[in-house]
Amino acid sequence: MPKEQTEERTPILGTKGASGDATSVYKRRWYIVLVFSIGTFIQACAWNSWGPITASAEAVFGWHDSQIGMLANDANIGYMVTVLLFCYFMDVKGLRISTLICAVLLFVGAAIRCITMEPTVMTVCSPIASVLFGIGSTVLFAGPPKFSSVWFPPEQRTFATAIVSFANYFGNAMGFIIGPLMVSSPTTxxxxxxxxxxxxxxxxxxxxxxxxxxxxxxxxxxCVNKSDLIVEIRHLMYVHAGIAALFLVMVIVYFPDKPPKPPSNTASMERTEWLKGLRMLAKNSSFWLVVFASMISNGVLGQWVTVLYINLKTYGITQNQAGYMGFWQTLVGCTAGLVIAWFSDMFMRRMKLILLFLFLAATLATFWFTAICEKYIPFDITSLYTSCILIGVFINGGVPLFYEITCEASYPVAEGVTGGVMTLVNGIFGILFLFVMYIKDIGTNWMNWALLGSHLAALPLLALFTERYRRTDLDLTVAKRSSSVSGDVQVDR
Structure with missing residues (x-):
């Protein structure tokens, strides 16, 4: 047997389950996390291309605010139409081929935006690219629960999901920085x-x-610097295409469906058949309570932050200021997600309590932000920054927990199906939010109230949700039986 294959089959951590099947944890799981995270990073960064440079894009291509919003919506639509199909493909064909298809779509979407900066062509190519980004994000956005269950043991699943979630939000955050740093504001x-x-x-x-x-x-x-803006936007498109190409190459080189041996007993167990799983989810009231609680708020916030400049420019906020505000909100929020996920792994049965606290705090932070914009309290840029960042901490910080708690509530339905339905609901509310921008003369004041309303709607739903940890309970039960039989102690080497 070749040396490489021998190494591939050597477990880093091994035990015998009650049934006699070995479970192992492999160090290469961190490389798989890295590859998956690069994919979620570029997907989010490319998705958030135009919002942070709205003024520059409008000056170069002659677009309007509604067109900028629709580019984000095109990605949402592409995602929603195909997410369940890709979740089926992910469960039937495995992670490798599903991730490879998504990597190809992301690269093609990024590449076609590099063809030319001619306004007519870009007006056609950009929506097509957005749709490809949406389709290409299906596995990356819906797949973290599936990915973490396949590669990580129970005590690391939430943290692994949080890492991928962090990469997604970090990509979104870097969109607010990379764009304004590379593309200057129009000089008129x-x-x-x-x-x-x-x-x-x-x-x-x-x-x-x-x-x-x-x-x-x-x-x-x-606009007197239009020629400079054209060059700068082209270079930004090159950066996105380059990262997408790196992701594609890494997936081609090494990205297996699963490790040679599962990291937990439930990871090796057969999941419910896809259509049957959908029917089970449709009848699972606890699942829908937590899904609507999480995705109403996350769906609205995800689109609210991409049009932050459009929302705040009437208050004298510049494109760069809005960019940095969105960056810090998303970056601090996803960092909080890592900390909260690590904390919740130590207190695995307290996710609902943690989420209730986060949403209550998010409601207060959003009301503070809205009160500043509506001049109920004196307008202050520092307070605006602080309240905006806190919204990200409390909402984005809870995303990894929502992924895991929905998989617990829906087990034994496959994690890919659960994540797909969950993010589909997210996309629906995101699309509804952006479509409101097309209402004539509606302005922008409604955006902050919609965000506040989404948090308020989520609180009672979350309070009604009954916590169940079916998957974790099964893992712990089997592990205890295995330990009593073998007496082995698991050590990560």
Whole structure:
């Protein structure tokens, strides 16, 4: 047997289950996390391409606010239409081929935006790219629970899910930084334009008088750095395409479906057949309570932050300020997710209590942000930054817990199906939020109230949810039986 194959089959950590089947944990799982995280990073970064550079994109391509919002919506639509199909594919064909297809779609989507910066072509190519990003994100966005259950033991599953979730939010956050750093704001000047309306000749008056010109002078706004913006946006598109190419190459080189031996007993157990699993989810009231509680709020917040500049420009917030605000909200929020996930792994049966606290705190932070914008309290940029960041801490910080608690509530339905349905609901609420922007003369004040309402709607749903840890209970039961029979102590080497 080749040396490489021998190493592949050598467990880092091994025990015998009650049934005699070995369970092992492999160090290469951290490489798999890295690859998956790079994919979620570039997917989120590319998805959030245009919102942080709205003013620049509008100056170069002649777009409007509604078109910027629709580019994010195109990705949502592509995701929603295909997510269940890809979840089926992921459960039937495995993680490798599913992830490879998504990597190809992400690269193609990023590459077609590099073809030309000609406005007419970009107006066509950008929506197509957004749809490809949406389809390419299906496994990356819905797959973390499946991925963590296949590669990680029970005591590391939530943390592994949190790492991938962190990469997703970090990509979204870097979209707020990379865009404004690489693409400068448009510089405009007002050029006077005189239009001759009419000439009045007084021919009937005996005294000779010159003709009187009645004219109108108007100001035409002209972008004087448009050529620089075109080059900068092209370079931004190159960066996205380069990272997408790296992800594709890494998946091709090494990304197996699963480890040679499962990390836990439940990881090796057969899951419910796909269609039967969907029917079971449809009848599972506890599952729907926690899904709607999490995805109403996360769906709205995910789109709210991508149009943050559009929301705040009426209050004098610049494109760069909105970018940094979105960056810090997302970065601090996803970092909080890692800490909260690590903490919840130590207290595995307290997820609901933790989530209730997070959502209550998020409601207060959102009300603070809304009160500042509505001038109920004095407008202060520091307070606006602080409240915006706290929203991200309390909502984004709870995402890994929601992934895990829904998989616990839906077990033995496959994690891919559960994650797909969960993120499908997320996309529905995100699309509804962005479609409101198309209502004529609706303005932007409604955005903050919609975000606040999503948190308030989630609280009673979460309070009604009954915690069940079917998957964890089974793992612990089998592990205890195995330990009593073999007396082995598991050590990570």
């Amino acid at each position: 000047v007002c050029e006077n334009s005189t239009h001759l309306n009419s000439t009045l000749e007084l021919a009937d008056i005996a005294t000779t008088m010159p003709a009187i010109n009645i004219s109108n002078t108007s100001c035409v706004t002209v």
